Amino acid sequence: MRKARPKRQGEAYRSMAPSQGTGMNSYANDDLIAAVATPPGKGALALIRLSGKGSIEAAAEVFSRPEKLLRSPGNTIVHGWILGPPAGEQGGRLDEVMVSVYRSPVSYTGEDSLEISCHGGIASAAVLAALRHSGFRNALPGEFSFRAFMNGKMDLSRSESVMELVSAKTDRGRSNAVGRLSGxxxxxxxxxxxxxxxxxxxxxxxxxxxxxxxxxxxxxxxxxxxxxxxxxxxxxxxxxxxxxxxxxxxxQDGALAVIAGLPNAGKSSIFNLLLGEERSIVTEIPGTTRDWIEAWLSVEGIPLRLIDTAGLRDSGDPAERLGVERSRELLESADLLIYVIDGERGLREEDLNFLHPGKTTILLWNKLDRAEIPEDLKFEKKVPLSETAQVRKPKGTPVRLLPFSARTGEGMTELLAAIAGALRDTAGEVAESExxxxxxxxxxxxxxxxxxxxxxxxxxxxxxxxxxxxxxxxxxxxxxxxxxxGEVSNADMLELMFSTFCVGK
Ligand SMILES: Nc1nc2c(ncn2[C@@H]2O[C@H](COP(=O)(O)OP(=O)(O)OP(=O)(O)O)[C@@H](O)[C@H]2O)c(=O)[nH]1
Ligand SMILES: [Mg+2]
Structure with a gap:
């Protein structure tokens, strides 16, 4: 356990000029606060968090065993019922709950706090309403973490990592955030x-x-x-x-990879293979995909937003034309282009027109099970396109040509490594440094x-x-x-920062 810092930062904060909107619910006050910390909706259980000086006494007012709660030492759990006005046929019982009691300063916020494990869905809303009746107000986003910071329980970098942790998209993102949380x-x-x-x-x-x-x-x-x-x-x-x-x-944020290529090259087949499910429709008819389809996946810990697009060609069909237009727009904004060549038909002049100079690209020679890469096209990885393909493209476009088969899965390991490698390269040489x-x-x-x-x-x-x-x-x-x-801080900056947190955190 890391030691809490002795200084109570809240004093300094409170002595500062308050920010303009000293609305009733400013962060800088000692109100009793309550929030459901679990996601809304139907669920077996929900967790309601309460904090503030006097919170145990206020919660006892709506608890079936008030004396037990009031006498509970810190870090203990009490079973009972939350009672609500108006008392109904069930004697005003709203929900059966377990209440964890924390006493200042040994709590997340450093204040007297409680966590009520109640039932999910509408039950948690009823419990929260009863608590509001006994003096709690709804917590603002990040208000529990704000109080933890103010009471010297953690520094700002660790407070921020709490939010990073709950928003992490991959295990690697989570582990990086945990490192910061541990200081x-x-x-x-x-x-x-x-x-x-x-x-x-x-x-x-x-x-x-x-x-x-x-x-x-x-x-x-x-x-x-x-x-x-x-x-x-x-x-x-x-x-x-x-x-x-x-x-x-x-x-943390991940990257955008767009799969593009001429119609029928096998884009949707590759998209499905990467996702491990039949998400995108595959047929032998060119022009099958119209609207783009996206999914998130983790590639070596990097959150990847992967998009399957409509095959690039001039089409008389208005719907297909719009699809192709969207493909082009997506291509522009991609961090990484996975360009698919239909191996059966070979590399065509149209393919080269769609390749973006300057855009990090992985070139896939698909349908390897049907057609090998011709000798004259076997260029090394990362060779500038202009030197090998004899076209009018500026030099320096990093192109990796990978043999691939969506049918047999050949080249899959290499493709995943190439995606991760290309993205790490674009994130700078130090990407792998510890x-x-x-x-x-x-x-x-x-x-x-x-x-x-x-x-x-x-x-x-x-x-x-x-x-x-x-x-x-x-x-x-x-x-x-x-x-x-957070040793040096100002009120507006703190409110701005904590307001980006979720409610209940
Ligand atoms: N033999 C073989 N066939 C493949 C391979 N990849 C895709 N196909 C076939 O090629 C055809 C087109 O595949 P799709 O994945 O729909 O191609 P697409 O690029 O998404 O096509 P559009 O959406 O029309 O632009 C289908 O019949 C697939 O089964 C492969 O690696 N080998
Ligand atoms: Mg398709």
Missing amino acids: VLEDEINGIKKLLLDVLAETELYLDYSEDEADAAAGEAAGAFPGREKAEEAGERLQKLSLSWQRERLY GPGLGTRRQKDLVDSALASLNEALNLAGQHEALDLIAPCLREAVNALGEIT
């Missing part, structure tokens, strides 16, 4: 900050000398910037963190801002500028890092 990023940021604070302390030591001494010190340190090595190490670590964002984003990574755009912007300030400090030092010019840059870098963990 990997917080530790790295604090480590870098410690280096910079050391440098700053040394710098300020020189500044604190009287003028004469300062001259002497400056003479001694001529050309030398105290703590340069530490500053450079901090710079390298910040750079690594900044680069990690592309990798993390790939695993170490802590950034989880949000906010963190990335702050790391970049810290890096810019630090580089400025190093530049000034390189030009032998006075230390009192360098010190403010270092301080700015330290402040930017403090914003990542």
Whole structure:
């Protein structure tokens, strides 16, 4: 278990000017809050979360065994019924529940809290209504996590990872978020900050000398910037963190891959094979697919939005023409193009017209079971198209030609590896590098801002500028890092951040 930070951040927050909309339900108040934390709809069980000073007493008012609840120590569970007005034939019983009791400060929010396990669907709505009657208001999105942050239970980077965790699309995305939740990023940021604070302390030591001494010190340190090595190490670590964002984003948000090609090439067959189900209609008639069809899948932990499109050709049929138009639009926005060649018919001039220079492309030679790749087309992976296919395409289009058969499944392993490889390449060389990574755009912007300030400090030092010019840059870098963990924060930023969370979190 990590130790909670001793400082109660809420005090500082509350003393700040409140944000404009100090509406009744501002985050910065001590109301009793309640929310259903499980998804809405029919379900065997639902979980209602409650928090706030006095929440156990307020919940006891609608509980069948109030004394038992009031006497319960923290981290215990009490069985009973939620009672609701108006008392009906069942003696006002609304639902049979199990109530977990947490006592401050040992709870997620740091406040007295409860979790009510009730029945799902309309039962949970009735329980929530009864709780509102006894003084709870509906929690705002992310309000439980907001209170956890305010009460020093976790830093901002870990609060953000809670949201990343519940939105993760693949196991890899989940595992990256869990790393941040367990404090990997917080530790790295604090480590870098410690280096910079050391440098700053040394710098300020020189500044604190009287003028004469300062001259002497400056003479001694001529050309030398105290703590340069530490500053450079901090710079390298910040750079690594900044680069990690592309990798993390790939695993969080995923990428768009579009399967395109001439009619009848086997696009829908390949789409179905990748999904492992017969989602898209396959026939031997060219022009079968009209509307594009999409599905999500995980390729080596990368969430991939895969789209099957209408075969590209000029058609007199208005519906097919519209389908082809959509295919072209999708092709434009794709991160990756999986272009399918009908091996039986060979590579045609039309195929080459549809290949996008500059677009990362995997070229599939499909129907390998019927036709081998002709000798003159056997070009190596990643060879610029223009050199091999003798067409007027700008050089540099990375094309990988893979032999494939949707009928036999040959080439499937290679295709999956090529998709993951191509996407990692586009996410930058560092995609596979290990170490802590950034989880949000906010963190990335702050790391970049810290890096810019630090580089400025190093530049000034390189030009032998006075230390009192360098010190403010270092301080700015330290402040930017403090914003990542939430040590330095402002009310509007916090409300904006937590409002993107889901209700009940
Ligand atoms: N022998 C063989 N036939 C294939 C292969 N892949 C697809 N086919 C056949 O080719 C025909 C067209 O396949 P589809 O997957 O519908 O092709 P498509 O590219 O989606 O076609 P449109 O939607 O019309 O653009 C079907 O009869 C498939 O069974 C393959 O690898 N080998
Ligand atoms: Mg099709």
